[in-house]
Amino acid sequence: MTGSSYSPELNNDELLYSWVGRFAEHNADEDAKDLMYMLLGSRNAILSVDLPCGIDRIEHALGPKFPYANANDAIERGTQYPFHRPFLGLDVNQFALERMRSGGSDLKIKMGLVANRFGASAALRFCPICLETELRQWGYGIWHRSHNLPGVTCCTKHVVLLKIGTNPTKTSHRATVVRPPRFIDAGRVERAGRGQLRLGTLCVGALNLCMPAIDPITRVTLYRDQAERRGYCDDNGRVLFFSLACDIAYRYDGFEGSALQQRLLSTTKYPMRWLEDLFVRPDRSLHPICHLLLIEQLWGHLDSFYTALQTALPARLDEKDGRHLHAIVEPKRTCDIASIDDISLSCRAAADLLGVSVNTVVLHRNKKGLYIRARPKKIFREVVVVIKQELLRGRTATEISRDLSVSLSSVHRIRAVLNADLHRMAASAKEKKKRIYRADWLLLLEQHHHAVNARTARPELYAWLYRNDPEWLLKENAGHRRPPSTMGRVDWVARDREFCTSAVKYLRKILANPYRSRISRTMLRRFLGEATISANSSKLPMLMRLESRLCEPIQVFAKIRIDRAIASLKTDGFPLDLWRIQRLAGLGFLSKENVKFAEQRIGLG
Incomplete structure (x- = not known):
């Protein structure tokens, strides 16, 4: 990078965004657009505070002056990505890493940060005591990762509320790298509340724990099992979301003082509605704070959750070829992957050798059609046949599990083997439904003559066809359009x-x-x-x-109002004074003409 001769030292808990600002200041790069061109190759590039993209380009531009070991180290220690990583899907995690290294503008949209209504960006925050100490010791301040996490409103070290700085996403600051204040009065600080400190400690702990990416199915299984252990499930295994929401809200004092209070407690009818999504829709990208609040309520501490995660599923195997897609922890023992196909080993023995779950081995062998030793105490082959028949009839796994008194996981294992048949049946049922709906729509067009009238008569039919068969629908509607309106000429006379x-x-x-x-x-x-x-x-x-x-005219109507006032005063027996007439008539002032008119009317009376 031409013209840059000094690389400042990287501080602990410092954002990459903060270091770039200090780098530009030490090398006298005052023009932010020139700085972005040198680092990211474009004068219109914007360096994100929490999740910067294009780190490979920054590393290449700085060369040996780059303060991190490599781009992955910068992502791990200079961004807030480790805070989000455990709660994204595996494919979203892969996408995020590629965007942060190579560059792009749709990272936060893909991660769901724009749509989850928690806010994709916020003003920079700093601790006045931390900043005063840094200015006194170093002569400069830094932006801390822990201070700028979503939902954090206090410094966990000094237990004081953070100060709000500049919002770098505002139009006036988008093209600049904002620096911390150079002067601060740390004497005026506010103590943080109990709930604010608890939430801040939770978020900072999640950032520093550096948990790996977790498969959504693994995560929701852990949630449900722990909820049942903690008594948040009824006798039928359903999660008691209302009780869970009340306990979390009480634990954090109703999120008093948090900028996310309204979002966390929504909606009014179903408080903390996002709790249900954590269990029912594991693939949905919810904010990390939602997961962290649930984890602390169920496990009491993040370390306990991480321990449970390590012991639950050490690795996840690809269902197609048996390779590791994502290692959550290291396998228990090194073993040839062919052990999964060795039918001389029981499913449990193979799972222990490979360090995977028994369900993974059973599913893999079922798909390959390998022999699996029957477990009479659990499920008989006759029951397996019945389950397959019920699945092919179109019944849900929950209904089959309830009626046949078998576990839901057993039904899902059998269903995974029949996936191809079920998909074909679903496609066939959809085609049959499409033929029926087409016939119904053609009949409506004959009855109503115009597509608009037919749509008004059966809006749900139109909506289904528009979603599933739009080309045919638009083609048929083209011949049944309402004729253009032909209004006659107006006889203006x-x-x-x-x-x-x-x-x-x-x-x-x-x-x-x-x-x-x-x-x-x-x-x-x-x-x-x-x-x-x-x-x-x-x-x-x-x-x-x-x-x-x-x-x-206004003057004429003023005289009418004077006549009304005089008549009213006479009726009520009041003296006919000019000021009384003016007030009762509601006139701001009496012109000479109006005074003369009023005197004449009084004289006539």
């Missing part, structure tokens, strides 16, 4: 006479009211149709002349 007649009738009705308001052009047009008259005033000459004659 007759319309002009109609407006004049209506205006005179309306005027007589208004004049019959002794407490009427002033007759104005706006009043008449509102009654007749203001939009039509304003747009076609040139075609209505009679109405325009009539409006000029009927409208009352």
Whole structure:
């Protein structure tokens, strides 16, 4: 990198974003666009605070001045990716690593951070005590990873609330690398609450623990088993989400003081609705805070969860060729992978040798059609035949498990073997349904003649066809479109006479009211149709002349109001003073003409 002669030392818990800012400052790179061009190859590039992309380019540009061992080390120690990693799907994790190394602009969208309503970006935060200490010892401050984690509002070291700095995603700062304040008054600090400190400690602990990526199925199995052990399941094995939500909210004081309080407690009807998604929709990308809150409630500490994770599934095998897709921990023993196909070994023995679960071995052998020793105490071959028949009939695994009194995992193992047949049956059923729905739609088109009317009659039928058979639907609708509207020409002479007649009738009705308001052009047009008259005033000459004659000037109506006031004062027996008349008439002031008129009316009285 030409012109850069000094590489500052990397500090513990410092963001890569913070180090780049100090690097630019020490090398006098004041122009942020030039800095981005040198580091990322584009003047329009933006360096993300928490999940920066294009780290391979930064490493290549800096060469030996790069403060990390390599790009992977930078991702591990200079970004917040380790905080998100355990709670993303394996494919999303692979995508995230590729984007952070090679570059791209859709990383947070793919990770679900944009859609989960927790906020994909936030203002930078700092601890005033930490910053004051750094300025005194080093002469500069840094942005800490632990201070800028989502949901963290306090410094876990000094137990004080963090200060809010600049938001680098704002338009005025998007092209710059924001630096921490150079001056700080650490004397004015606020102590953190119990719930804020607990949540901050939990998030920082998850970041420092550096847990690996976890398969969603493995994760939800651990959640469900631990929930049952802790008494959060009923007799039928269903999770008691309401009880779980109440205990978590109580543990964190209702998330008081947290910027994410409203999102964590939503919705009003189903508080902490995201808890159900953690169990029912494991593939959905939920925010790490949701997982961490559940983990601490069920296990009490992250280390306990990590221990349970290591003992649950040491490795996950590819169902197709038996290779390791993702090693969560090292296998118990090194063993030839061919042991999984050795039928002289029981499924449990093979699982122990390979360091995998028994379910993995059973599923693999079922798919290959290998012999599996029957387990009479668990499930007989006759029951297996019945389960296959029920699955092919279209019944769900839950229904079969309940009716035949077998475990849900046993039904799913058998179902995995029949996946191809079930997919063919589903495709066949869909084609049959499509033929029926096509016939129904053609009948509707014959009855209603127009596609719009048919859609109004059967909106659910239209929606299904539009999702599953759009080409055929649009082709058929093309011949049943509603003919274009052909409105006749307007006879403006007759319309002009109609407006004049209506205006005179309306005027007589208004004049019959002794407490009427002033007759104005706006009043008449509102009654007749203001939009039509304003747009076609040139075609209505009679109405325009009539409006000029009927409208009352403000001065004329003021005299009418004076007459009303005088009559009211006489009726109530009050003196006919000018100030009383003015007040009762509601006039701001009396002109000379109005004063003369009022005196004449009083003299006549």
